[in-house]
Amino acid sequence: MEEGQQVxxxxxxxxxxxxxxxxxxxxxxxxxxxxxxGGKFIIRFDDTDPQTKRPMLEAYDWYIDDCKWLGAEPDExxxxxxxxxIYYEYAKLLIEMGHAYVCxxxxxxxxxxxxxxxxxxxxxxxxxxxxxxxEKMLSGEYEEKTAVLRIKTDIQHKDPALRDxxxxxxxxxxxxxxxxxxxxxxxxxxxxxxxxxxxxxxMTHIIRGKDLMDSEKRQGYIYSYxxxxxxxxxxxxxxxxxxxxxxxxxGLRHAIEEGEYSGWDDPRLPTLRALRRRGxxxxxxxxxMIDMGVGETDISIxxxxxxxxxxxxxxxxxxxxxxxxxPVHIEIKGREHCIATPPLxxxxxRGNREIEAGPQxxxxxEDADKLTAGSKIRLKELCNIEITSLEPLQASYLDDSIGSxxxxxxxxxxxxxxxGIPVTVLSPDGEFRGIGEKxxxxxxxxxxxxxxxxxxxxxxxxxxxxxxxxxx
RNA sequence: GCUCCGAUAGUGUAGCACGGCCAAUCAUGCAGGACUCUCACUCCUGCGACUGGGGUUCGAAUCCCCAUCGGAGCACCA
Numbered sequence: 001m002e003e004g005q006q007v008x009x010x011x012x013x014x015x016x017x018x019x020x021x022x023x024x025x026x027x028x029x030x031x032x033x034x035x036x037x038g039g040k041f042i043i044r045f046d047d048t049d050p051q052t053k054r055p056m057l058e059a060y061d062w063y064i065d066d067c068k069w070l071g072a073e074p075d076e077x078x079x080x081x082x083x084x085x086i087y088y089e090y091a092k093l094l095i096e097m098g099h100a101y102v103c104x105x106x107x108x109x110x111x112x113x114x115x116x117x118x119x120x121x122x123x124x125x126x127x128x129x130x131x132x133x134x135e136k137m138l139s140g141e142y143e144e145k146t147a148v149l150r151i152k153t154d155i156q157h158k159d160p161a162l163r164d165x166x167x168x169x170x171x172x173x174x175x176x177x178x179x180x181x182x183x184x185x186x187x188x189x190x191x192x193x194x195x196x197x198x199x200x201x202x203m204t205h206i207i208r209g210k211d212l213m214d215s216e217k218r219q220g221y222i223y224s225y226x227x228x229x230x231x232x233x234x235x236x237x238x239x240x241x242x243x244x245x246x247x248x249x250x251g252l253r254h255a256i257e258e259g260e261y262s263g264w265d266d267p268r269l270p271t272l273r274a275l276r277r278r279g280x281x282x283x284x285x286x287x288x289m290i291d292m293g294v295g296e297t298d299i300s301i302x303x304x305x306x307x308x309x310x311x312x313x314x315x316x317x318x319x320x321x322x323x324x325x326x327p328v329h330i331e332i333k334g335r336e337h338c339i340a341t342p343p344l345x346x347x348x349x350r351g352n353r354e355i356e357a358g359p360q361x362x363x364x365x366e367d368a369d370k371l372t373a374g375s376k377i378r379l380k381e382l383c384n385i386e387i388t389s390l391e392p393l394q395a396s397y398l399d400d401s402i403g404s405x406x407x408x409x410x411x412x413x414x415x416x417x418x419x420g421i422p423v424t425v426l427s428p429d430g431e432f433r434g435i436g437e438k439x440x441x442x443x444x445x446x447x448x449x450x451x452x453x454x455x456x457x458x459x460x461x462x463x464x465x466x467x468x469x470x471x472x
Numbered sequence: 473g474c475u476c477c478g479a480u481a482g483u484g485u486a487g488c489a490c491g492g493c494c495a496a497u498c499a500u501g502c503a504g505g506a507c508u509c510u511c512a513c514u515c516c517u518g519c520g521a522c523u524g525g526g527g528u529u530c531g532a533a534u535c536c537c538c539a540u541c542g543g544a545g546c547a548c549c550a
């Protein structure tokens with residue numbers, strides 16, 4: 001990238017669902033360049049398809065919200081469906097110049113001709129006549145699918161993808177935005193809308209997916225007809241995330257409607273809202289995306305890298321608590337009531353928590369399963385015990401000293417008091433239910449670490465704790 | 473079918489536009505160890521790659537060609 005030049009870049013989603021990890025690359029990478037070089041970051045909603053990829057009203061705010069959360073607050077917000085008249089003007093201009101024509105072929109017919117490098121019968125219509133037909137299109141005289149405005153390129157071009165492409169089509173479905181609704185029945189297609197907007201908004205650079213490489217070549221025709229210079233472009237390859245595989249916004253939407261997921265922030269989903277709810281920090285996501293670079297290679301990446309990034313950020317901040325999943329009751333004979341005071345954090349000096357402990361406790365089943373009568377074990381920050389019975393699980397109190405434990409390398413496990421608070425952890429791999437220490441209730445919205453379990457974000461602290469699993 | 477793009481360790485990435493400083497960087501992962509009243513954190517050590525074949529050159533990860541593999545476009549989707 002050049003020195004000392006101000007940059008104008010954009011992120012242009014169709015708000016037909018919330019931002020996902022896929023969209024995030026566009027947000028982070030583009031905004032990062034603007035941060036580094038100075039300039040303007042624009043979010044432009046390419047919401048010009050009221051039908052097939054129908055925008056979702058709530059999603060506009062979701063995008064802006066998630067951009068802010070990611071530290072990529074846009075300097076300007078543009079909504080394409082507000083700017084249809086601009087596109088009409090340029091369409092008219094191009095028709096007058098003889099670079100666009102109204103085509104009445106049906107899709108299959110046109111494709112056949114195009115594939116054999118044949119011009120369709122409408123290609124040679126005079127600008128004047130095209131103008132009339134264009135007006136008719138706009139005034140609603142034609143039915144859906146009967147007419148389309150095409151941009152002339154080179155019908156003989158060796159790359160079929162670049163031969164005369166569609167610029168506007170007729171859609172009678174009203175737009176979901178109430179301010180637009182049924183105002184228009186002629187809608188621009190991406191290559192046209194994007195071409196005009198990128199120029200109108202003064203874009204200097206565009207970084208987007210490789211799938212839009214041909215877009216640049218198609219739009220190049222419009223740019224040269226209008227005497228414009230195309231922004232500098234860079235492309236990135238296809239990204240596949242191991243944990244999520246292939247997904248599409250419409251597919252997710254369907255699954256949510258079917259009740260397969262609890263909503264757009266279901267912890268199993270690759271949406272930003274879900275990751276946020278799980279306690280993934282925006283800085284971690286930014287770093288993850290930036291380290292990925294902008295190579296054209298198709299990549300298949302694991303979330304482990306994101307988790308490692310996130311762990312570095314949250315580990316010093318997350319207070320530690322005991323959460324016993326799949327709990328098993330254990331009785332400690334000879335143990336008085338007392339208050340255990342484990343530190344909130346092992347290395348950061350942040351004080352201690354208090355847990356009232358009596359003879360009745362819970363431990364994890366997976367720990368209990370490893371016990372045999374006579375085994376010695378240390379209850380972390382509490383005391384040492386010796387198992388006396390497995391069914392029911394009982395133990396006798398030995399002592400409190402930690403010294404012997406270290407010397408003898410006795411296994412240390414965590415525990416929860418009998419009167420602890422119920423905890424449910426929602427994770428991508430399912431739910432974990434158990435008992436935790438009551439003080440977890442003071443951590444609403446915070447990411448904590450359940451010792452020997454993993455990091456979680458405390459989502460609700462009513463009668464029971466609901467936490468979303470972050471990662472190990 | 474036509475067209476376009478890409479290919480460095482398990483994964484991601486640096487290096488490639490201006491060939492030698494690359495027996496190839498960094499991160500993550502994995503293995504071993506230290507530390508630790510967590511299976512977290514931290515620290516140490518180790519593992520591991522230029523897709524293949526030709527060519528150009530004194531010299532190629534870097535340039536050229538072919539092959540293979542991967543991806544994308546050819547929508548009245550974005």
